[in-house]
Amino acid sequence: MRFKPVALFAALALVAACESTSEETGTASGAGTGAGDVETAVVVTEIEVEEVSLSPVEAEEEMVGIGDRVFFGFDQYTLSGEGRVTLEGQAALLNKYLAITVVIEGHADERGTREYNLALGERRANAAKNYLVVLGVDPGRIRTVTYGEERPAVVGSNDGAWAQNRRAATIVAGSSAGS
Amino acid sequence: MIVGTLCLIQTSGLKRWKPLAAVAIWLVVVGLATPAASDLRIDITRGVVQPLPIAVADFEGSGEEASRLGRDIASVVAADLERSGLFQPVDPKAFIQARPSMETLPRFGDWRVIDAQALLHGRVLFLEDGRLRVEFRLWDVFAEQQMAGLAYFTAPNNWRRIAHIISDAIYKRITGEDGYFDTRVVYIAESGPHDRRVKRLAIMDQDGENHRFLTDGRTLVLTPRFSPTLQEITYLSYTGGAPRVYIRNIDIGRQEVIGDFPGMTFAPRFSPDGEKLIISMAKDGNSELYTIDLRTRAKKRLTFSSAIDTSPSYSPDSRQIVFNSDRGGSQQLYVMDADGSKVRRISHGKGRYATPVWSPRGDLLAFTKIQGGKFYIGVMRPDGSGERLLTEGYHVEAPTWAPNGRVLMFFRQEPIRKDGGGGGSRLFSIDLTGRNEREIPTPLDASDPAWSPLHP
Structure with a gap:
């Protein structure tokens, strides 16, 4: 899977042009227009044809490649600029492969009380979901779940670990094409 | 568990209290000397209490098994009294009269000389019918007077409960307050690596005995609470992948999802009468408090705010609810009337305040406080005045009251070390003076304790 950067570019190109192409995934027509670089558009066409029936595992790999998680400040649930860019990449993937459904898991660091952290994780998952919806992803394809402080990404009692654990992670839940 | 009838009988007048669902235990007042007034008293409302030296002799028994039970009962009672921090059992090796007879007066001089006040x-x-009769006498050694004498009749496998009931009787006789030894604790047993911790519902007596796992650990479970009858617990479970509030009958072991809500439900507690649950429901990222009538399943929304509103607790008279909310910008404690009206913030100190729990006596709220990178367990009056911090640590959380409102249990979690070790979590009890903190033994790591009411 060496063509990831290209796929990402293609996905971003699609975002720019995809407002009304939700029915057209897998066809090259939408991506070719207005993308500027004809060379790239050709490559995109090939990749799209190859990957139109992504299995959930492949989709998950792509998601991880794009960046499957966004991070939050202490006791915060507003998206950072970096977080928005990550979610824009996710939205491009989701707008390209309409069969994919995702679960957004909201998480908190260990420096709060358990129940409050569940609520905070729920807020974070929804903040990520809402931005994906703004970017054109059908809310019916996104489920949210909070784990509060129960499932840290990094085990540790230090600022670095806590920063990694305050996150909303987008997990590919399924793909009708792949199942 | 066999459910029978509990009755109390006093020989003076043979007054019979109303039967309640419980393990069958009968009680009789044992008279010998005149149960005259005694000055022996511990005032636990005062700040510093010198533990009362008490001699707990092995109970006599005719035959090997009765003798063994007599020793075991005495050791359970002595351990209960010692853990309370109010009593100091005298080392039995110092006893001159090893086993006083129930038929005669103790040799008080033998007990005075080893400084046993009780x-x-x-x-x-x-x-003959296979039941056990356990009787005891409590003496004021210096006044040479009997303070209490009671006999209990029960099935032999209830001997531990009898021991705890005796501890409660002694505690009450000497402090004037109800005891809390005949109680259980439901909590979350933890094991495995910290990024995929295995969590199981577990239940035990307040001293850690009779330990039992209620779930197998395949599903994440959190924050259990007892019903007022002790027959059921409510908790959060990720059964099927979605966090929802469940109620489980402890003995039957069946769990049932509560409420038909569009979002996740969490932070459940029973109302004091057991007829309702109060929970948080989160939809679109916003957590609000609701009640559910357990018979009609009618839902009632109590809070209306875009903030996180959770961790509710009823006052014992059911008229008010305390909860934590970040509606003012940071996590603080709020009290409202039970219908959701008259919301007012009560915590005003520095830091964040969380997990408020109303004392069964109604006089205090216990809470978790987070300030300056540390966690604290504290208490304050329901109007927010009189804040007192009882203990602190890297992470202490989730206070739960003993039914007498004098002792709290909570969990204490250690930081994870650089080498990946540490991070353990254990249960502790602490009294309201903050001076008597004790670990509660559990087979695995432990968190989210909930103390039961006294056995009905």
Whole structure:
């Protein structure tokens, strides 16, 4: 899977042009227009044809490649600029492969009380979901779940670990094409 | 568990209280000397209490099994009293009169000389119908007067409960307050790596005995609470992948999802009458408090705010609810009337305040406080005044009251070390003076304790 950067570019190109192409995934027509670089558009066409029936595992790999998680400040649930860019990449993937459904898991660091952290994780998952919806992803394809402080990404009692654990992670839940 | 009838009988007048669902235990007042007034008293409302030296002699028993039970009962009672921090059991090796008889007066001089201010002894008998008769006498050694004398009849496998009931009787006789030894604790047993911790519902007696896992750990479970009858617990479970509030009958072991809500439900507690649950429901990222009538399943929304509103607790008279909310910008404690009206913030100190729990006596709220990178367990009056911090640590959380409102249990979690070790979590009890903190033994790591009411 060496063509990831290209796929990402293609996905971003699609975002720019995809407002009304939700029915057209897998066809090259939408991506070719207005993308500027004809060379790239050709490559995109090939990749799209190859990957139109992504299995959930492949989709998950792509998601991880794009960046499957966004991070939050202490006791915060507003998206950072970096977080928005990550979610824009996710939205491009989701707008390209309409069969994919995702679960957004909201998480908190260990420096709060358990129940409050569940609520905070729920807020974070929804903040990520809402931005994906703004970017054109059908809310019916996104489920949210909070784990509060129960499932840290990094085990540790230090600022670095806590920063990694305050996150909303987008997990590919399924793909009708792949199942 | 066999459910029978509990009755209390006093020989003076043979007054019979109303039967309640519980393990069958009968009680009789044992008279010998005149149960005259005694000055022996611990005032636990005062700040510093010198533990009362008490001699707990092995209960006599005719035959090997009765003798063994007599020793075991005495050791359970002595351990209960010692853990309370109010009593100092005298080392039995110092006893001159090893086993006082129930038929005669103790040799008070023998107990005075070893500085025992109180003496407990008793007897265990197997009755012809297979039941156990356990009787005890409590003496004021210096006044040479009997302070209490009671006999209990029960099935032999209830001997631990009898021991705890005796501890409660002694505690009440000497402090004037209800005891809390005949109680259970439901909590979350933890094991495995910290990024995929295995969590199981577990239940035990307040001293850690009779430990039992209620779930197998395949599903994440959190924050259990007892019903007022002790027959059921409510908790959060990720059964099927979605966090929802469940109620489980402890003995039957069946769980049932509560409420038909569009979002996740969490932070459940029973109302004091057991007829309702109060929970948080989160939809679109916003957590609000609701009640559910357990018979009609009618839902009622109590809070209306875009903030996180959770961790509710009813006042014992059911008229008010305390909860934590970040509606003012940071996590603080709020009290409202039970219908959701008259919301007012009560915590005003520095830091964040969380997990408020109303004392069964109604006079105090216990809470978790987070300030300056540390966690604290504290208490304050329901109007927010009189804040007192009882203990602190890297992470202490989730206070739960003993039914007498004098002792709290909570969990204490250690930081994870650089080498990946540490991070353990254990249960502790602490009294309201903050001076008597004790670990509660559990087979695995432990968190989210909930103390039961006294057995009905």
